[in-house]
Amino acid sequence: NAGVTQTPKFQVLKTGQSMTLQCAQDMNHNSMYWYRQDPGMGLRLIYYSASEGTTDKGEVPNGYNVSRLNKREFSLRLESAAPSQTSVYFCASSEGTATRAFFGQGTRLTVV
Amino acid sequence: GENVEQHPSTLSVQEGDSAVIKCTYSDSASNYFPWYKQELGKRPQLIIDIRSNVGEKKDQRIAVTLNKTAKHFSLHITETQPEDSAVYFCAASKGNNRLAFGKGNQVVVIP
Numbered sequence: 001n002a003g004v005t006q007t008p009k010f011q012v013l014k015t016g017q018s019m020t021l022q023c024a025q026d027m028n029h030n031s032m033y034w035y036r037q038d039p040g041m042g043l044r045l046i047y048y049s050a051s052e053g054t055t056d057k058g059e060v061p062n063g064y065n066v067s068r069l070n071k072r073e074f075s076l077r078l079e080s081a082a083p084s085q086t087s088v089y090f091c092a093s094s095e096g097t098a099t100r101a102f103f104g105q106g107t108r109l110t111v112v
Numbered sequence: 113g114e115n116v117e118q119h120p121s122t123l124s125v126q127e128g129d130s131a132v133i134k135c136t137y138s139d140s141a142s143n144y145f146p147w148y149k150q151e152l153g154k155r156p157q158l159i160i161d162i163r164s165n166v167g168e169k170k171d172q173r174i175a176v177t178l179n180k181t182a183k184h185f186s187l188h189i190t191e192t193q194p195e196d197s198a199v200y201f202c203a204a205s206k207g208n209n210r211l212a213f214g215k216g217n218q219v220v221v222i223p
Contacts, residue, residue, distance in 0.1 A: 040215060041215060042201060042214055042215035043201065043213040044213075045210060045211075045212075058210070090155060098205045099144070100161060101146070101211055102158070103155040103156050103157070104155060105155050106155055
């Protein structure tokens with residue numbers, strides 16, 4: 001059972017470069033999320049998609065865009081990477097309203 | 113929006129003792145409260161959750177208690193083992209799908 005799969009696992013970018021983080025889930029979940037995790041800051045929500053066809057901003061959306069490609073896939077794009085975006089990024093999915101969320105393995109991104 | 117706080121930030125316990133982590137939340141409409149365990153370099157994993165219509169839930173050595181009046185919920189780990197050493201995150205949400213996480217508690221079990 002794959003669950004939530006993220007790619008890539010590690011990435012180094014130069015300031016100003018762009019990239020897309022991919023996330024796919026095979027649990028037929030309606031809702032998907034992108035979080036970033038920084039030391040001492042917990043998990044902060046960047047964007048989420050409550051259902052296919054909808055996306056909404058979370059706590060820290062600036063500098064990011066998302067696409068809910070279909071029910072399975074939710075991508076996160078950095079158009080012009082900045083050192084402040086160095087972080088570990090987690091994708092998660094859940095069946096629906098206020099239900100159990102399952103996380104991907106994370107992407108460690110370094111922007112130099 | 114919802115604000116979730118965890119105390120203490122770091123907790124050290126002797127192996128075999130109990131550990132208790134408390135979370136407070138701000139939105140009285142929150143109705144779902146999960147706890148996640150994150151080992152170093154790994155993803156957060158759900159270990160137990162509780163809904164607002166239940167006061168306590170147990171699963172082997174772990175339990176969660178909820179006090180809606182005081183707006184806090186706690187994770188209890190009994191007979192701690194070295195593999196319980198990790199960062200534990202609490203979260204709270206209501207009907208809009210947005211889980212708000214606390215900043216995490218580091219639990220260290222001393223053999």
